[in-house]
Amino acid sequence: MLQVTDLQFGYESTLVSGLSFSISAGAIRLLHGPSGCGKSSLLGILSGTADPHLNWRGQITLNGVDIGAVPAARRGIGLMFQDPLLFPHMTVGDNLAFGLTSKRHGRAQRQAAVRDALQECGLDGFAERDPASLSGGQKARVALMRALLADPKMLLLDEAFSSLDPELRQQFGQFVARQIETRNIPALLVSHDAGDKSLTSGDIIRFPGL
Numbered sequence: 236m237l238q239v240t241d242l243q244f245g246y247e248s249t250l251v252s253g254l255s256f257s258i259s260a261g262a263i264r265l266l267h268g269p270s271g272c273g274k275s276s277l278l279g280i281l282s283g284t285a286d287p288h289l290n291w292r293g294q295i296t297l298n299g300v301d302i303g304a305v306p307a308a309r310r311g312i313g314l315m316f317q318d319p320l321l322f323p324h325m326t327v328g329d330n331l332a333f334g335l336t337s338k339r340h341g342r343a344q345r346q347a348a349v350r351d352a353l354q355e356c357g358l359d360g361f362a363e364r365d366p367a368s369l370s371g372g373q374k375a376r377v378a379l380m381r382a383l384l385a386d387p388k389m390l391l392l393d394e395a396f397s398s399l400d401p402e403l404r405q406q407f408g409q410f411v412a413r414q415i416e417t418r419n420i421p422a423l424l425v426s427h428d429a430g431d432k433s434l435t436s437g438d439i440i441r442f443p444g445l
Contacts, residue, residue, distance in 0.1 A: 236260055237281075237389055237421045242293030244276055251277070253443045254293070258421035263392075263412055265435040266425045268442055274425045278391050281423070282314060283307030297388055297421075313387030317394040319378035321366040327377055328353075328362030334381035352380040356410070372403040376410065383414060390415065390422040396431060408434030 236259055243252040251273045258264045268274055279285030281295060284307050295303050302310050321330050331349045353359050356376040366374065375395070382390060392411070396404045412434065415422045424435055432439055 236298060237423070238294075238296045239281075240294040240296075242277075242280070242291065242295070244273065244280060244289060244291035244293075246289060251442050256440045258389075258423060258437075260298075260421055261416045261419045262437060263415055263422040263424055263435040264437045264440055265429075265432050266423055266440040267427070267429050267432075269427060272442055274427075275393070278314075278393055278423075278425060281389075282312050282391060283310050311386075311388035313382040313385055313390045315378055315382050315390065315392050315395045317397050319366075319374040321369075321374055321377060321381075323366060325366070326362060327358070327364045327366055327369070330366060330377060331362075331381050331384060334384035336384070336386050348384060352384055356380050371399055372407055375399065375403075375407050379411060379414065383418065387420065389420055392422060392424040394426055395424065396434065397426065397428065404431075405434070412436075 236257060238257045240255050242254040243249060245251065256264070266274060266277070276285065276289055279289070280291050283302070283305065285291065294301060297310070297312075322333065325333070328349045331352050332345055335345055335348055349362060353361055356379070358373060358376060361373075366377070369377065395411075396408055399407055408431070411422070424431060429439065
């Protein structure tokens, strides 16, 4: 479970103050707001990658652990963006293998994990494909599975559905929801489109004053 309590942040002046919300394990919640309201800054604070010039205070706990001062590499938070950011010089299978944690040892075990991930996202047999040959929806699925193969404790989705057409957006959103529920981790979808509420659970999270 993610718990954010009385978060305040900004640069020379305060941009957001009094932000509190929680996300249960296995659930996705939507953070909605217009461009420039601080959504990206919040993602940086949660993931540990915030601009060093950004001032913030408040409490952030993940599974009962205060992660506010924990380095980004040790927080166990996965990220997925609007652009799938697949490595163009790697095959689909190698892109997925890049996300594997060190606990999967040996070539056979890693290949099996990649094969299982491709089957799970409906891309069985795509391991040797060039990422450039995939459709937008297929790229999104590969990017999601790569993030999940790192066994994150939480997933942050930064406008992750916005590049897809409405039909694919619904299909992919439902697929993401199933993956989050199966892995029993919290997920935060940050979007400027309130219509993404249909892909999430719980109330929409909004910055105080918006």
